Amino acid sequence: MLPILHDFQATFGCIPAPAVPFIAEALNLTRAEVHGVVTFYHDFREKPAGRHVLKICRAEACQSMNGEAVARQVLDRFGLDWGGTTPDGRLTIEAIYCLGLCSCGPSAMLDGQPIGRVGASTIDDISREVGR
Amino acid sequence: MTKIFVPCDAAARAVGADRVALAIQQEAARRGVTLDLVRNGSRGLFWLEPMIEVETPAGRIAYGPVTPSDVSALFDGGLLDGGVHALRIGRPEDVPFLKRQTRLTFARCGIVDPLSLNDYRAHGGYRGLARARELGPVGTVQEMTASGLRGRGGAGFPTGIKWKTVADTSADRKYIVCNGDEGDSGTYADRMLLEGDPFVLIEGMTIAGYAVGATKGYIYVRSEYPDAIRTMERAIVLAEAAGLLGAEAGFDLEVRVGAGAYVCGEETSLLESLEGKRGQVRAKPPLPAHKGLFGKPTVINNLVTLATVPAVMADGAKAYADLGMGRSRGTMPIQIAGNSKHGGLFEAAFGLTLGEIVDDIGGGTASGRPVRAVQVGGPLGAYFSRALFDTPFDYESFAARDGLIGHGGVVVFDDTVDMARQARFALEFCAIESCGKCTPCRIGSVRGTETMDKVIAGDRREANLALVEDLCQTLKFGSLCALGGFTPYPVMSAIRHFPEDFGRPRLAAAAE
Numbered sequence: 001m002l003p004i005l006h007d008f009q010a011t012f013g014c015i016p017a018p019a020v021p022f023i024a025e026a027l028n029l030t031r032a033e034v035h036g037v038v039t040f041y042h043d044f045r046e047k048p049a050g051r052h053v054l055k056i057c058r059a060e061a062c063q064s065m066n067g068e069a070v071a072r073q074v075l076d077r078f079g080l081d082w083g084g085t086t087p088d089g090r091l092t093i094e095a096i097y098c099l100g101l102c103s104c105g106p107s108a109m110l111d112g113q114p115i116g117r118v119g120a121s122t123i124d125d126i127s128r129e130v131g132r
Numbered sequence: 133m134t135k136i137f138v139p140c141d142a143a144a145r146a147v148g149a150d151r152v153a154l155a156i157q158q159e160a161a162r163r164g165v166t167l168d169l170v171r172n173g174s175r176g177l178f179w180l181e182p183m184i185e186v187e188t189p190a191g192r193i194a195y196g197p198v199t200p201s202d203v204s205a206l207f208d209g210g211l212l213d214g215g216v217h218a219l220r221i222g223r224p225e226d227v228p229f230l231k232r233q234t235r236l237t238f239a240r241c242g243i244v245d246p247l248s249l250n251d252y253r254a255h256g257g258y259r260g261l262a263r264a265r266e267l268g269p270v271g272t273v274q275e276m277t278a279s280g281l282r283g284r285g286g287a288g289f290p291t292g293i294k295w296k297t298v299a300d301t302s303a304d305r306k307y308i309v310c311n312g313d314e315g316d317s318g319t320y321a322d323r324m325l326l327e328g329d330p331f332v333l334i335e336g337m338t339i340a341g342y343a344v345g346a347t348k349g350y351i352y353v354r355s356e357y358p359d360a361i362r363t364m365e366r367a368i369v370l371a372e373a374a375g376l377l378g379a380e381a382g383f384d385l386e387v388r389v390g391a392g393a394y395v396c397g398e399e400t401s402l403l404e405s406l407e408g409k410r411g412q413v414r415a416k417p418p419l420p421a422h423k424g425l426f427g428k429p430t431v432i433n434n435l436v437t438l439a440t441v442p443a444v445m446a447d448g449a450k451a452y453a454d455l456g457m458g459r460s461r462g463t464m465p466i467q468i469a470g471n472s473k474h475g476g477l478f479e480a481a482f483g484l485t486l487g488e489i490v491d492d493i494g495g496g497t498a499s500g501r502p503v504r505a506v507q508v509g510g511p512l513g514a515y516f517s518r519a520l521f522d523t524p525f526d527y528e529s530f531a532a533r534d535g536l537i538g539h540g541g542v543v544v545f546d547d548t549v550d551m552a553r554q555a556r557f558a559l560e561f562c563a564i565e566s567c568g569k570c571t572p573c574r575i576g577s578v579r580g581t582e583t584m585d586k587v588i589a590g591d592r593r594e595a596n597l598a599l600v601e602d603l604c605q606t607l608k609f610g611s612l613c614a615l616g617g618f619t620p621y622p623v624m625s626a627i628r629h630f631p632e633d634f635g636r637p638r639l640a641a642a643a644e
Contacts, residue, residue, distance in 0.1 A: 103320070
């Protein structure tokens with residue numbers, strides 16, 4: 001089922017509620033089973049995220065590089081909390097637990113592109129990239 | 133035509149490798165120079181990334197860390213002939229960090245073009261499979277057992293015995309599953325191999341399939357690794373086109389992408405996820421070797437384990453088993469991460485002490501402050517203080533000190549770390565990632581986080597710490613898998629080795 005859900009999310013930006021019965025029917029499962037899978041995995045959204053998605057690592061290796069304070073700066077800059085989206089729908093910021101960039105921390109990922117050694121100048125770059 | 137190497141590894145890209153590659157191409161065009169720009173994997177010297185290399189008659193010469201603004205000056209200094217520049221490192225092989233390593237699993241990573249089969253073959257690729265075919269399936273399993281290779285995901289189960297169990301189980305269908313759900317913070321060995329040498333995994337899984345009689349393999353990669361997924365999928369297409377996978381080869385491979393659940397790194401939960409279900413842990417027995425994916429006998433191995441198979445087969449079990457200490461044979465890719473001056477991938481035989489790894493090889497902290505704590509083995513691994521730096525890096529020595537080597541991640545913290553916060557994080561992480569099957573893990577982690585908050589706030593500290601310790605016992609013995617079972621390691625080690633952060637008197641040994 002995961003490849004199907006990934007395709008849905010790639011197309012619609014989320015797993016729309018009306019899709020669940022279709023998936024259940026196609027796979028000969030109950031709606032409850034499909035709902036169970038969709039809600040189990042952190043990646044699948046119930047509604048689309050902002051146009052840009054910034055994932056900031058909160059795991060130990062980034063913590064050791066002052067990642068929590070850097071993340072707080074980024075969140076404050078955009079006036080968001082974890083999981084929040086700016087009112088104009090431009091940016092969503094999410095927590096992530098490890099991007100595998102642990103020797104270049106603190107790390108983040110903007111729209112699938114990895115960013116390492118996040119600091120003041122990279123935060124400016126991110127800001128420019130999302131147009132804020 | 134001069135060859136220039138700019139890594140395409142995600143960590144190198146994260147610090148600007150793409151911009152450097154573009155700057156080099158533009159500068160070359162401006163100067164009317166033609167060059168062959170190869171995007172290699174990373175050598176794993178991350179403090180030097182982006183590290184570029186140029187091929188010269190004297191070998192490859194490295195420069196780093198390079199920024200786009202350095203490129204023009206590099207050309208002025210004669211970059212194409214390995215000329216002088218402040219960023220010139222010289223031959224990468226002469227850098228002590230690389231020179232001290234024994235690279236078997238990572239022999240090609242950072243050297244070859246990851247998507248060139250010619251490169252792969254020219255650097256010893258497919259020698260392992262050829263030798264496996266000479267030995268036959270039974271001989272191959274025996275060779276794996278003799279090599280002493282153990283699971284590199286952390287559990288350390290002997291690979292040969294696992295393979296033999298699957299080989300001896302008769303079924304109409306068997307599977308090889310590669311666990312590339314590398315969720316431990318401080319680890320990136322799987323990612324580096326997927327991005328830097330994907331064919332080694334294809335060869336390793338093909339050998340496994342041949343040895344146990346499986347015709348289909350799945351590589352489960354976490355969704356946090358988009359670059360790795362892309363490279364691996366392209367490598368499979370290339371291998372199919374060359375007849376190395378598919379009907380002709382008698383073995384098929386498919387990449388499956390996870391969806392952000394840490395617990396899917398646990399083998400039975402990964403199998404559930406592959407079957408399209410919630411990634412909840414299965415009770416064992418039955419072992420996956422008897423009833424695994426879709427109820428069929430399944431070899432499920434860590435990615436590094438499978439990527440080590442070709443090296444073991446190519447040079448023989450003895451050469452591999454001659455390395456290491458005690459019951460930990462061969463090499464381990466140690467990933468030095470976090471607040472480390474020289475963070476990177478260090479593959480070496482088992483037996484280095486933790487102190488050697490952190491102080492000598494890693495060079496202490498990146499911040500320049502004293503090293504205070506080191507977490508080994510990911511979020512479920514214990515925190516070690518300097519007093520334990522004499523611990524040799526092998527499965528048994530770490531277990532003897534209530535720790536684990538896990539997937540080989542070593543995360544360094546300086547003296548600004550608050551170990552009570554780290555202990556709290558371990559419980560919080562368990563609460564976020566628990567699959568919900570076992571009550572101690574699902575509820576205990578939440579209650580543990582709350583209780584640790586009280587400890588941090590100074591509310592009846594001793595009574596609440598006693599409660600946390602009691603809860604850790606329940607988690608350790610009442611959970612089906614390592615997520616609940618091992619969360620006590622970081623919590624208890626933080627309390628035991630850093631009591632001063634929990635309002636208790638400092639240990640005498642810690643004051644040295």
